[in-house]
Amino acid sequence: MQTENLRISISFESDYSDEDIKDFPGNWNDEDIFIEEVASDVVYEHFTKAWRNLYPLIEGKTINSICIGIDILGINNGLARYYHEDSDNEEGNYGFAVGPYILYEYFKKYWDNTYIMDTITDFVWEHEILHMLDHNNIIEYRYHFYSNDVRELLVKHLLRFRNEGIAELFYILRNQGSIKTIEAARIKFKENFDTIVTLPWKEINKINQIKEYIDNNSLYYTIGPWLILHAIYINSDKEGRNLVRKMAEHIKNGSEAEMTDIMLIIKLALTIDNYTFIKSITEPAEDGIAFIEKEHITSLAQKLNTIKHKRIIPDSDSEYNIENAKLVNLFNYFL
Structure with missing residues (x-):
């Protein structure tokens, strides 16, 4: 399924305070700027870029929905993750999450287009999508x-x-x-x-x-x-x-x-x-x-x-x- 037809829902996995987001790049005190909207936009942009990169491997696979959680507090370890236990390969419903480090890099790029993200951040979603494509082997044991x-x-x-x-x-x-x-x-x-x-x-x-x-x-x-x-x-x-x-x-x-x-x-x-x-x-x-x-x-x-x-x-x-x-x-x- 091409990115324009993907059903992607993006949401924050937990509540947060002003103190929790004060170190993220951006002017989050501006009443016209909402961190949830910017976060969803940048995560969507980078996830779909990776999806397009790997589309020759994805084409023909049943994809019903993609859910991406934003772990802004870093409750779970890791840069990003594929929720293999909560995903359903037969129905085509898959879950992912992204942590604060990746979000920080995305925000820096969003506010300064000349900023060059580190390569791990740049390819993090290809890594997680490949886990999705490998779903059956991952859950076998x-x-x-x-x-x-x-x-x-x-x-x-x-x-x-x-x-x-x-x-x-x-x-x-x-x-x-x-x-x-x-x-x-x-x-x-x-x-x-x-x-x-x-x-x-x-x-x-x-x-x-x-x-x-x-x-x-x-x-x-x-x-x-x-x-x-x-x-x-x-x-x-x-x-x-x-x-x-x-x-x-x-x-x-x-x-x-x-x-x-x-x-x-x-x-x-x-x-x-x-x-x-x-x-x-x-x-x-x-x-x-x-x-x-x-x-x-x-x-x-x-x-x-x-x-x-x-x-x-x-x-x-x-x-x-x-x-x-x-x-x-x-x-x-x-x-």
Whole structure:
């Protein structure tokens, strides 16, 4: 659906005071200027720009409504977010939100057209819309906030590289990636996994520390796209592999890929489901090297499989039992 036909509703997620908005750029004391109107206008402008950029991937998808919440108080962490739990892929109803940092940048641009926003802000909606396009894979495995099953945490950690890697592809292929080669990405991934191995998995009172580390790991965004390119290469035909090589050269040389090629590579990325991604991590690429040897992950998985922390979720919680069984089944790939 083209932007002119989109049903987009934009609203503030919470009340605010004059004190809450005093540091935002703009003269909000002027009785003729309303922050709600300006905020809605700038969010709409930037969201629809991203929608147009990704339209070749969106075309043909059922889109009934888009709801965007403005989190002006920063109650939730993050620059912006896609509400996958509250979205309905079958009906085509999707929810998003934007935080105060992005809004601040939008206001600066609104009041000073010469202002150049940082690139993360400029491409934030492409990232979130790609999460929307990846909806079914994102919701396939659900994680209970109170679960202390360490097997789930390992799966969550690995799949975050997939989810954020796909969402970040547009950004890095517009010459914004900080890791320029797959060799550098492999080194970073292995270093990170070595850190994961040393986390206090056996200490039940440290589970929240592990969850926090997993949730706040910025490497998902920098290494993730390389893991996705690796998975595409392994699971593609000759044409797909040539495209991966071409994208890798663009990143290495610091040049922007053509938009048609970016759309093609993201389309391939969206075919990499969760199980395929998990398998691909330990499979060798063209040079015979994997991101990490399967034995390395298996060693940790075997250790985690022996840890039986006292369950704090009632045994009668059948919904959790179903989701936990799915996660454990994926975890068992490494045993």
